[in-house]
Amino acid sequence: xPESVLFWIMGPLAVVAAVGMLLVKKAVHxxxxxxxxxxxxxxxxxxxxxxxxxxxxxxxxTGAVMMLFLFILxxxxxxxxxxxxxxxxxxxxIAITAAIGFGGLMVSLISRATLGREPVGLDAANAxxxxxxxxxxxxxxxxxxxxxxxxxxxxxxxxxxVLAHRQREVARPSQxxxxxxRFRSGSLATAAGxxxxxxxxxxxxxxVPALLPDGSAAPASISETLRTRGDMIDSSEFQLDQVNTxxxxxx
Amino acid sequence: MLVNNGLVYLIALPLFGAALLLLSGRxxxxxxxxxxxxxxxxxxxxxxxQFYQMLGRSPENRAVSQKLFSWISVGSFNIDAGLLVDQxxxxxxxxxxxxxxxxxxxxxxYMDHDKDRRRFFAYLNFFIAAMLLLVxxxxxxxxxxxxxxxxxxxxxxxxxxNHKPAYATASKKAxxxxxxxxxxLSFAIMIAFATMGTVSFSGVKEAAEGTSQGALTxxxxxxxxxxxxxxxxxxxxxxxxxxxxxxxxxxALIHAATMVTAGVYLITRSNFIFDAAPTAQxxxxxxxxxxxxxxxxxxxxxxxxxKALAASTMSQIGYMVLATGLGPVGYAFAIMHLLTHGFxxxxxxxxxxxxxxxxxxxxxxxxxxxxxxFMPITFATFGLGYLAILGVPPFAGFYSKDKIIExxxxxxxxxxxxxxxxxLFGAALxxxxxxxxMILTFAGTxxxxxxxxxxxxxxxxxxxxxxxxxxxxxxxxxxxxGEALVHWLEPLFEAHEGHGKEIxxxxxxxxxxxxxxxxxxxxAWFKYGRGTVADTAPTDVSIFTRIARRDLLQDDFNESVxxxxxxxLTRLLVxxxxxxxxxxxxxxxxxxxASGSSLRSTQTGFVRSYAALxxxxxxxxxxxxxxxxx
Amino acid sequence: xxPTNYLYISALLFTIGAIGVxxxxxxxxxxxxxxxMLNAANLSFVTFARINGNLDGQVVAFxxxxxxxCEVVVGLAIIVTIYRSRRSASVDDASLLKR
Numbered sequence: 001x002p003e004s005v006l007f008w009i010m011g012p013l014a015v016v017a018a019v020g021m022l023l024v025k026k027a028v029h030x031x032x033x034x035x036x037x038x039x040x041x042x043x044x045x046x047x048x049x050x051x052x053x054x055x056x057x058x059x060x061x062t063g064a065v066m067m068l069f070l071f072i073l074x075x076x077x078x079x080x081x082x083x084x085x086x087x088x089x090x091x092x093x094i095a096i097t098a099a100i101g102f103g104g105l106m107v108s109l110i111s112r113a114t115l116g117r118e119p120v121g122l123d124a125a126n127a128x129x130x131x132x133x134x135x136x137x138x139x140x141x142x143x144x145x146x147x148x149x150x151x152x153x154x155x156x157x158x159x160x161x162v163l164a165h166r167q168r169e170v171a172r173p174s175q176x177x178x179x180x181x182r183f184r185s186g187s188l189a190t191a192a193g194x195x196x197x198x199x200x201x202x203x204x205x206x207x208v209p210a211l212l213p214d215g216s217a218a219p220a221s222i223s224e225t226l227r228t229r230g231d232m233i234d235s236s237e238f239q240l241d242q243v244n245t246x247x248x249x250x251x
Numbered sequence: 252m253l254v255n256n257g258l259v260y261l262i263a264l265p266l267f268g269a270a271l272l273l274l275s276g277r278x279x280x281x282x283x284x285x286x287x288x289x290x291x292x293x294x295x296x297x298x299x300x301q302f303y304q305m306l307g308r309s310p311e312n313r314a315v316s317q318k319l320f321s322w323i324s325v326g327s328f329n330i331d332a333g334l335l336v337d338q339x340x341x342x343x344x345x346x347x348x349x350x351x352x353x354x355x356x357x358x359x360x361y362m363d364h365d366k367d368r369r370r371f372f373a374y375l376n377f378f379i380a381a382m383l384l385l386v387x388x389x390x391x392x393x394x395x396x397x398x399x400x401x402x403x404x405x406x407x408x409x410x411x412x413n414h415k416p417a418y419a420t421a422s423k424k425a426x427x428x429x430x431x432x433x434x435x436l437s438f439a440i441m442i443a444f445a446t447m448g449t450v451s452f453s454g455v456k457e458a459a460e461g462t463s464q465g466a467l468t469x470x471x472x473x474x475x476x477x478x479x480x481x482x483x484x485x486x487x488x489x490x491x492x493x494x495x496x497x498x499x500x501x502x503a504l505i506h507a508a509t510m511v512t513a514g515v516y517l518i519t520r521s522n523f524i525f526d527a528a529p530t531a532q533x534x535x536x537x538x539x540x541x542x543x544x545x546x547x548x549x550x551x552x553x554x555x556x557x558k559a560l561a562a563s564t565m566s567q568i569g570y571m572v573l574a575t576g577l578g579p580v581g582y583a584f585a586i587m588h589l590l591t592h593g594f595x596x597x598x599x600x601x602x603x604x605x606x607x608x609x610x611x612x613x614x615x616x617x618x619x620x621x622x623x624x625f626m627p628i629t630f631a632t633f634g635l636g637y638l639a640i641l642g643v644p645p646f647a648g649f650y651s652k653d654k655i656i657e658x659x660x661x662x663x664x665x666x667x668x669x670x671x672x673x674x675l676f677g678a679a680l681x682x683x684x685x686x687x688x689m690i691l692t693f694a695g696t697x698x699x700x701x702x703x704x705x706x707x708x709x710x711x712x713x714x715x716x717x718x719x720x721x722x723x724x725x726x727x728x729x730x731x732x733g734e735a736l737v738h739w740l741e742p743l744f745e746a747h748e749g750h751g752k753e754i755x756x757x758x759x760x761x762x763x764x765x766x767x768x769x770x771x772x773x774x775a776w777f778k779y780g781r782g783t784v785a786d787t788a789p790t791d792v793s794i795f796t797r798i799a800r801r802d803l804l805q806d807d808f809n810e811s812v813x814x815x816x817x818x819x820l821t822r823l824l825v826x827x828x829x830x831x832x833x834x835x836x837x838x839x840x841x842x843x844x845a846s847g848s849s850l851r852s853t854q855t856g857f858v859r860s861y862a863a864l865x866x867x868x869x870x871x872x873x874x875x876x877x878x879x880x881x
Numbered sequence: 882x883x884p885t886n887y888l889y890i891s892a893l894l895f896t897i898g899a900i901g902v903x904x905x906x907x908x909x910x911x912x913x914x915x916x917x918m919l920n921a922a923n924l925s926f927v928t929f930a931r932i933n934g935n936l937d938g939q940v941v942a943f944x945x946x947x948x949x950x951c952e953v954v955v956g957l958a959i960i961v962t963i964y965r966s967r968r969s970a971s972v973d974d975a976s977l978l979k980r
Contacts, residue, residue: 004882011890018897018917027909034913037894041920044887048931050939053923053946060946065916065953072957073909076970086904087973088857095863095903098870103896105873110888112880119884120934133936134943142940149947156951163958166965856976859911863903 003047014040025084031069038062049122051130195221207233253308255315258334258387261297261344264290266380272373280369284362287372288355291379295348302341310742313338316389323392330450335389338740342586343386343509343516346593350508351379353715357601358500360711361608371411371498378404382509386516390451391440394517398436398481401510402429408505409497421493428490432480436517439473442466456523464528471524471531475538478514482568485542489805491565492549495557499604502557507564507600508593515568515589518575519582522744525575532576536666539573540673542566545803547680551687552799554788555614556603559688560596563640566677567592573670574655577662579744583737584654587730591647594722595639601716602633606692608712609705616691617786623693625705628713630693632720637689639723641682641768644761647727652678654731657760661753668754678764682771690779698786887928894921908960908970912953919949 014037021033038061046054086092125133138146173181195210195218209232210221222232268290272283279286305313314337322332336344355375362368381400388394406429410422444450446466447458459467478484483491494506505511518525518535525532546566553559567588574585607614609626623630639646642653656678660671699705707713730736755763788800798804894917901914923942930938964970 001882007882007886011886015890015893015897018894021910021913021917022897022901022904027907027913030910030913034917037917038920041924044924045927048884048887048927050927050930050942053927053939053942056943056946057923060950061916061920065950068953068957069909069913072961075961076909076964083906087906088855088860091860091863092904095859095866096900098863098866099896099900099903102866102870102873102899103892105870105877106892106896107889109873109877109880110885110892115932119932122931122934122936125930125934125936130936130939134939137936137940138943141937142944145944149944152951153947156954160954160958163955163962858972858975859903859906866899866903869899 006043006047010040010043023084027073028070031066031073034069035062035066038066049126049130052134197221205233207231209233253312253315254317255301255336256317257297258301258315258317258336259319261294261301261348262334262380262383262387264294264297264380265376265383269373269377269380272369272376277369283369284355284359284372287376288352288359290376291348291352291355294379294383295345295352298341298344298348301336302345305336305338305341310338310738313742327448328444330390330392332393333389333451334387334393335452336387337743339516339519339586339743340386342590342736342740344383346590347379347382347386347509350593350597350719351375351382351504353718354500354504354597354601357503357604357712357715358498360709361500361604362498365498367411371408374404374407374411375500375504378408378505378510382513385513389453391436391443391455392450394520395433395436395440398477398513399433401505401513402426402433402481405429405494405505405510408501409494411497411501415496418496421490421496425490425494428487429480432477432487432514435473435476435480439470439477442470442473446470452520455521459523459527462527467524467528468530471521471528472534474517474521474524475531475535478517478572479538480514481517482511482514482572483542483565484514484538484569484572485545488542488545488565489802489809491561492553492558492802495555495561499557499600499607502561503597503600503604506561508597511564511568512571512589512593515571515575515585518572519585522575522579522582526578532578535576536573536662536670537576539569539571539576540670541569543569543573543677544673544680545569547677547684548799549802550684551680552796553684554616554691556606556616556619556688556692557600557614559616559684560600560603563681563685564592564596566681567596567640570652570655570674570677573674574658577658580661581655581658582744583740584651584658586740587727587736588648588651588655590730590736591639591651591723591727594719594726595636595647598716598719598723599633599636599640601712601719602629602636605629605708605712605716606633606705608708610699611703613699616688617784617788618699619692620695620698620784621693622697622705626707628707629716632713632716633693634689635720636723637685639727640685641772642678642764643768644765645724645728647723647725649761650727650731653761653764656764657757660755660760671760675764675767679767679771682768683775686772686775687779690775691784694780696783698784884928884931887924891921891924891928894918894924906971906973908963908972909957911972912956912960916949916953919945 017033017036017040021030021037024030024033038057042054042057042062045051045057122130127133128136197206197208197210206223207226209217209219212218217234219227219232226232265287268287272279272287275283301315305315314335316336317334319332319334321329323330355372358368358371358375362371365371378401381397381404383397385394385397385401388397406422406426409425410419413419413422440450443455446462447455449455449458476487479487491506491511495502497506525535543566546562546564546569550559550562550566553562571585571588571592574581574588606619606622606626606629609622609629610619613619635646639648642648656671656674659674660667662670697704801807898914898916898918898921901917902911905911905914923945926938926942926945928938930936930942960970963975967974
């Protein structure tokens, strides 16, 4: 009974979260929704007598893998890929039709399948404890796949290192080189560095562009990532001349 | 067998000369011809030394050999590149280097105005080397190397003036006709190796005893094919006339005295095979008899002095081949005729060259006439050669040719009478056409441009002609005196039991031969010696004359039977290659290209569209499962 | 409660993941959708283990998790590498295979 309650609350929520994952625009929101789905699954595992897997699901997936996703999102940033408009003509209807057909057929198949007996349940298998039962299997029947998978893990780690490694072809520019480069190329206006955000504006948060002497906004003062993402606030409302700057006499 | 490590120098000297002259380019233009002549002469001296040493030994110990290197050593198949000089080889060595050196000397003057004289001498030296290898090789395979070498030299020298397309064609014709013969030689070697497991002369000789009649006959016929190719015998005779495109010294050396007699050498060398294969031997006789008449008939119709002499060469070699086909008794006479022929025919060719040289490269005898007044020495030397080839005693031809006719008559039975009569008739024809050459060229009234009378050639040209004329006079007597050559060659051949049945006494045969010669010469005199000769060939002649002028239709025959069907076959094969073979290859490529480009349109390069296809595939799969579990 | 319900939800999640792979263009989101599909499969395995009364299904799910972890590591490294050279995380931009 408690399991049914859990299922009928968490299950639809998980499905809604999964659908939302496809619909939200920002990848980071997708990641959070996915994390929710995974936590739900962890609950389901535990509810089905897979205590160890439930814990691992939380630790490995929601913890490590999702952190990795967020970390990469931070590295890669956001770009036009976040747009949800379809660029390949006809792909979306086809894909959705096919996938729904797939899902429908699966559901139909599952509903038609009969076991011919009652589900056994894991009470007997978990008699000595779920972790002990899994360990028994892993280190006897599945010891060879276990070892192979360990080799796969090491290989994957090495592969990721190799892929992410960048061979430096020229020496890392020193501060002196950067300084010279700044003065020798581009305009002298940027030689002293780009303007910081919020300058001459009354609001100096990072998403508020600095104001040029003529009162217009200076986009160069905003981080490129924020600019691309459109997280730039119109700073005109914070212009000094819009604000009453009259100094009042203290009475 | 005695070993003499100096034999190789006989070949190495002229070969070195050829390489040096060819490689050193124009630098050698000034001295190249002298070097080549000197090297050829040194080769002759070495040969003469060998001969002298040979004379000092007993007949069984005369052969000397030298192993050069181990050439092929595969399992039980071992061939050493080795040289062998025995009584037969030394005759050839002396003829090749002797006549060769004389012709080198002659060529110095004859080719004086040719800017490619150095190249000419390089080829001549190369020919000498190859020909020496041919006669000195101790196995059929070594002989084959020399055989191909002389073929190459002949090709290069016939086409020496290859800027004229007709000459280039002539050289190709000679080469191709020779290739047909060479196939015979290579087949003979292969059969010999397959059946006997050896290709050396001594090995084959030993093994011939225990070999089947069929194999020996096959080898013999293949060797005969080789001989017909190289020696311009029927049916591969067609190239010799065109080979006269080469410079005259080449005609004298290669296409009269030495290379074309290689076939006779081959058959004589293989005597142990032919003696054991009567069928092949009979074929040799038939080929010789046919060629003898064939050449003589062509000779009667030719107006080109060189071509007339070439036809004569063909005919005379026919005599030699005929003699070799008569078995042990004939070999020595074949070689004797070969040697005397080497002298008188080379002498006559050089005489013809001298005449051409004196008349501005004119070869048409109808444009000569009465040249003896201007070129007395040429006339004398040519005349001595003429008497020799006719077989007038005591000139060289008398001793050699009469012996062949005699042996032919003694071959026994109807065969003897038949081939004896052919040989006798050939002698009459020889007398006719040689007298015709003689009369048209040297006698009668002048038919050349009177403003440019012929002039006698220089001393360098006359000297070899003189020496060869002496040979024409004396060689027959020297070789036949006390049967010197017969005894000299005796150790090589199976002992022969004297002559066959003497159906007529030798004296009668000699008188008969002399009589037909006189008749032939007299007919020529009556036809050409009296009155004037038209300076263009008359056209209102009988069909036989016309056929003879067309070389007895040999070229027409070859063209219609071999060349045109061959061309048609080649065209068909080319077409097949284009359409079927290339068509298949191109078709496969085109099909791959077409299918690729049509399949390409399904490729968008977008990962997501591929993913969509995977989803569709999964739907199909699930639908299938759904359907079958329904 | 009938464990079959878990299978239904597993099928639904898998389908949603498949749609996401095809529809979304951001490589990272595509990747997350793949993770969703793997998780859906894992749920099925765990459910089957329960139905059959032995732990083999759970062991397989465990292996799937490990393989998924490897895949994430390598896949994300590839995304970073592509992003570094192309300045884009869109899967449509890496479409040079066509030419």
